[in-house]
Amino acid sequence: xxxxxxxxxxxxxxxxxxxxxxxxxxxxxxxxxxxxxxxxxxxxxxxxxxxxxxxxxxxxxxxxxxxxxxxxxxxxxxxxxxxxxxxxxxxxxxxxxxxxxxxxxxxxxxxxxxxxxxxxxxxxxxxxxxxxxxxxxxxxxxxxxxxxxxxxxxxxxxxxxxxxxxxxxxxxxxxxxxxxxxxxxxxxxxxxxxxxxxxxxxxxxxxxxxxxxxxxxxxxxxxxxxxxxxxxxxxxxxxxxxxxxxxxxxxxxxxxxxxxxxxxxxxxxxxxxxxxxxxxxxxxxxxxxxxxxxxxxxxxxxxxxxxxxxxxxxxxxxxxxxxxxxxxxxxxxxxxxx
Numbered sequence: 001x002x003x004x005x006x007x008x009x010x011x012x013x014x015x016x017x018x019x020x021x022x023x024x025x026x027x028x029x030x031x032x033x034x035x036x037x038x039x040x041x042x043x044x045x046x047x048x049x050x051x052x053x054x055x056x057x058x059x060x061x062x063x064x065x066x067x068x069x070x071x072x073x074x075x076x077x078x079x080x081x082x083x084x085x086x087x088x089x090x091x092x093x094x095x096x097x098x099x100x101x102x103x104x105x106x107x108x109x110x111x112x113x114x115x116x117x118x119x120x121x122x123x124x125x126x127x128x129x130x131x132x133x134x135x136x137x138x139x140x141x142x143x144x145x146x147x148x149x150x151x152x153x154x155x156x157x158x159x160x161x162x163x164x165x166x167x168x169x170x171x172x173x174x175x176x177x178x179x180x181x182x183x184x185x186x187x188x189x190x191x192x193x194x195x196x197x198x199x200x201x202x203x204x205x206x207x208x209x210x211x212x213x214x215x216x217x218x219x220x221x222x223x224x225x226x227x228x229x230x231x232x233x234x235x236x237x238x239x240x241x242x243x244x245x246x247x248x249x250x251x252x253x254x255x256x257x258x259x260x261x262x263x264x265x266x267x268x269x270x271x272x273x274x275x276x277x278x279x280x281x282x283x284x285x286x287x288x289x290x291x292x293x294x295x296x297x298x299x300x301x302x303x304x305x306x307x308x309x310x311x312x313x314x315x316x317x318x319x320x321x322x323x324x325x326x327x328x329x330x331x332x333x334x335x336x337x338x
Contacts, residue, residue, distance in 0.1 A: 004155040004195075004233070006058035007098065010117040012146025013041025013066035013082045018125035020140040021074035033130060034076045038122030038143045042066030042082035043115050050110040052090035055155050066117070069143055072125040079122060087116070092158045092236060098150035108158070116151060120144030154232060157195045159211035160322055162237035164258055169243040170279035172196065173305040175212040178315060195233045202319045211237060231265045239321055240274040244300070246281065273325065276300035277314065282307040 016038025023031025044064050064087060070079030095105040095114060105114040123141030130137060163171040179198025196212040213233055234240065240262075248254045255276060263270030282304035301317070303310035 004055060004157075006055045006062070006153040007150065008058055008062045008064065008153065009148070009150050010044040011065045011148035012043050012117040012119040014068045014145050015039065015041045015120035015122040015143025016069035016071040016079035017142045018123040018128070018140040019072035019074060020126040020138050022136070023075075030136070032135065033126040033137055034074055035125030035127050035140055036072035036074070036077045036079065037125050037128065038072045038141075039069030039079035040081040040122050041069045041119030041143065041146045043084045043119040043146070044087060044117040045084050046087050046089050046093070046095065046105070046107060046114045046116050048091050048093070048107045048110055048112045049088040050091060052088060054090065055093070055153055057088075058153060064117075066119055066146060069119070069122050071143075072122065072140075076125070076127055081122075082119060084119070089153065090155055092156045094154045094156060096152040096154065098152055101152075104151070117147040117149060120146045156236045157197060157211050157233045158209070158236045159197060160208040160237065161200075161210045161239045161241055161318055162234045163210065163212050163241050163243055164234060164262070165243035166245070166248075166254060166258070169245045170305060171212045171243050174243065174277075174279065174303070175210055177305045177308070177311060179210060200315060200318075202315060206319065208319060208322055210241075231262070231269075234262065235266065235269055237272070238325070239318065240272050241318070242274055242276045244276065244278050246278050246302075251278065273321065275318070275321065278302045280304060280306070281309055 018037050019035035021033065021035040023034045025031060044066055064085055066085050067082040069082050072079050089107060091108055091110065091112075093107045094103060095107070095116065096103055104116075107114060121144045123143045126137050126140045129139045163175060165171050175196060175198045178200045195214070198210050198212070199207050200210050201207045211233060242255055242258055244251045244254050244258075259270055278300045281302040301310055301314050303314055305311070
């Protein structure tokens with residue numbers, strides 16, 4: 001099950017309170033204060049786990065509450081700090097505050113951490129309040145409360161190339177031919193209901209990651225079809241591959257619709273480098289191929305996942321584009337959330 005959205009509650013533990021205590025020994029009538037400090041409350045810490053690829057765990061557990069720190073004790077003994085709770089998340093997880101919608105963290109690298117809710121500091125014991133004029137203080141502090149908040153977790157897949165197209169444009173079939181991925185393929189719209197990733201081998205030592213994004217329709221940026229649910233996944237890609245069905249009556253209009261949906265969702269997204277690929281070329285006539293090419297402002301590739309036509313050339317071209325991007329293009333493909 002691919003889950004890319006979750007709403008969870010996190011709360012750091014309260015710090016332990018300081019102790020109010022005095023030294024008591026035989027033959028010592030008035031011992032000085034010896035109350036220790038309280039321990040720190042546990043924190044909720046997110047850590048990227050490269051073995052995770054979905055937020056499905058958060059469908060079953062939505063509340064994460066750390067334990068309180070131990071109270072201080074006599075004889076200047078400090079309370080123990082509470083253990084932190086480590087919450088594992090997949091790479092590509094964006095953490096947002098529910099109330100403000102502020103992006104708190106963008107977790108991309110393996111083992112990267114983020115303190116989602118900090119535990120409270122322990123309170124001071126009365127031994128901390130001694131002064132030259134106040135030798136027997138009874139004051140002590142209550143431990144600080146831990147942070148608590150509701151968070152939104154959004155997962156954006158990380159890939160070098162994103163396949164974008166209308167339903168049934170041939171994205172899943174192309175991915176299955178270029179990589180070892182086996183997405184669901186059928187001759188009806190919205191076969192793909194989740195992003196699929198595949199590793200495309202250029203040679204024995206070189207490869208890149210390609211993502212099949214569920215089909216977009218006009219109005220996707222407003223939530224039509226599966227739009228808002230999956231447009232976020234295109235943000236991480238370095239290069240966009242627009243796939244257009246050759247049987248479309250006006251391929252140039254289809255391209256404009258797809259590009260407009262990305263632009264309406266994110267202006268930066270629409271500026272990413274791209275390539276146009278016309279699919280199912282095995283069923284075209286030469287005259288149709290020429291006509292389709294002429295109607296698009298950018299010379300597109302023509303490929304056939306059935307016959308294999310153009311697949312090697314497309315793979316080689318995509319690899320060259322990824323390795324020869326301009327500095328401006330690289331800035332647009334860093335994938336960091338604004």
